[in-house]
Amino acid sequence: MAEMNRAWVLVQRPVGDDFDSALKLQTLPMPELGEDQVLVRTLYLSLDPANRGWMAGPTYMPAVPVGVPMWGGVLGKVVKSNSPKFQPGDIIGGFGSWSDYCALPAGGVNKIPDMGGLPLAAAQGLFGGAGGTAYVGVIDIGQVKPGQIFVVSGAAGSVGSLAGQIAKIQGAKVVGIAGSAEKCAWLTNELGFDHAIDYQHENVRKRLAELCPDGVDVYFENVGGAVGNAVVANLAKGARVALCGLVSQYNADDGPAAGLDMLPILLKSCTVQGFILLDYLHRLGEASAKLGQWLAEGKVKYHADVTDGLENALEAFKTLFQSGASHKGKMMVRVDPSAN
């Protein structure tokens, strides 16, 4: 096999938001294929805020070792198989790496079913991590009820944009918080959010008080920091906070990040619950079924933000942490130019 295997190697742990020093694009030998493994040509690489945590140290899983290709969710095509479960040509999803090719254990990848005309890129978010996370966060953790006020931060992101739509389908009034007027217009005009707040140009705390004078019943937290505290200051009695992400804090290496103000949580008898999709894998079947149904009914819209070329993965990744960057929906890199 004469193809190059380019890979973004984690050469040191990131300091603050200096990802340029942490990740280097290198040309590596093609992976050796072990027993019960499949050699996968990466079609799409998923870029997610959580990747930063995996680089930095142990989280809910061990840290990515320094010196190996960075880990990431991938969609790929099997080019060689040492497992009876997979044939060359199978399209799979799994936990791979930021590389042209990777060798993955057959037990750790899943065949992607026929998407019925939907671009393959949609599979990664809607029927993968982002869709499952949004579904569990709204239904299991947030437990939103019809008529309630539902607020989501990071609302234009892959998880946030789905969370708001799912809450809307449950009958909630939905307010999204995002980092630009363009994103806000997308949320209200395209996705059906009731309101959107541009945290770069509006006072989130005051605007929420105007929009939700009786308080916020469910807050889907993706960002933390000042935005998180602005929402917490507006919580209703007995509100629930589904703690899904803290993207504003992942790069804060200089001492402790600003925490969440607990006084409103105490005085309003609220609950904050952190969750990780890994603990809810048994819910993915229901999530995928519902999301597929809503997609077919036109109740859920889906946006994939695709960057072409593995060599551009680093620049795309960095925008995940830039306030006001223009990306919307699920961020992905098309590694194989021929992927649909």
Add this chain to the structure above:
Amino acid sequence: MAEMNRAWVLVQRPVGDDFDSALKLQTLPMPELGEDQVLVRTLYLSLDPANRGWMAGPTYMPAVPVGVPMWGGVLGKVVKSNSPKFQPGDIIGGFGSWSDYCALPAGGVNKIPDMGGLPLAAAQGLFGGAGGTAYVGVIDIGQVKPGQIFVVSGAAGSVGSLAGQIAKIQGAKVVGIAGSAEKCAWLTNELGFDHAIDYQHENVRKRLAELCPDGVDVYFENVGGAVGNAVVANLAKGARVALCGLVSQYNADDGPAAGLDMLPILLKSCTVQGFILLDYLHRLGEASAKLGQWLAEGKVKYHADVTDGLENALEAFKTLFQSGASHKGKMMVRVDPSAN
């Protein structure tokens, strides 16, 4: 009635910890007794960290108006009654004020049953707010299980000292955090805590990591701030935080207080739940029955920290917010020198 009615009047809202400017001892006319009211001679006044919040502004109830005697929990003796439900001489508990006498609605006070030889002072904490708060926080909110690691901050306080003992009775391993070596010795030697950490002289985060290498399962939070974050850094997967108080933050008027670090809550899938006893009044019956039984069996020890004289209430109150102050257990003022 020739007696003086002295009262601590809230003359302005407190700024920071300047309670001297906020509360003034004044001599007022005896209260006029309205329909269905009882005139109560205060025997004991309860001093609690939450009082500070009531002075400062609206909380879970309206703020104490400026210009009236400061509100507080009292035990008192009925001296005159405009209600058929009460006779002069009845001993009652209720929501009164920092004063020698107060006129209270008959519907808002409760007769204190015979204490079976226990000093009356015990009624206020064990069978009142402190006992109920500790019971609900450990059983309903913390949901501690046998063999779990239970940590409580403000452990030498009225609520904390009972919470630790209740958790111990549930079969947990109990670690208390308090502000002096003397308090820590009291927790382990007298109350049966497994360990105690003196946050003034020990590194709470490191000490907890040594004592609980597998992490803290339930954290009963009374203080917030640096101590709260030190415990949160040691939480086990799926841990529960019963958010009862934030005494380190009540006097922080200079900008937002340090919040609780949410990253461990997210990565360990923990739950933080604020609670207010007012929402759990239906649980007070069970709490009192259990606490009474445990007291009789010698499984719960109770300490009342009694200051003599209404004129000394302000100085005693201030020590509630002083790190390393010597008080332990429920703080009360004996307003009537003849009270037992």
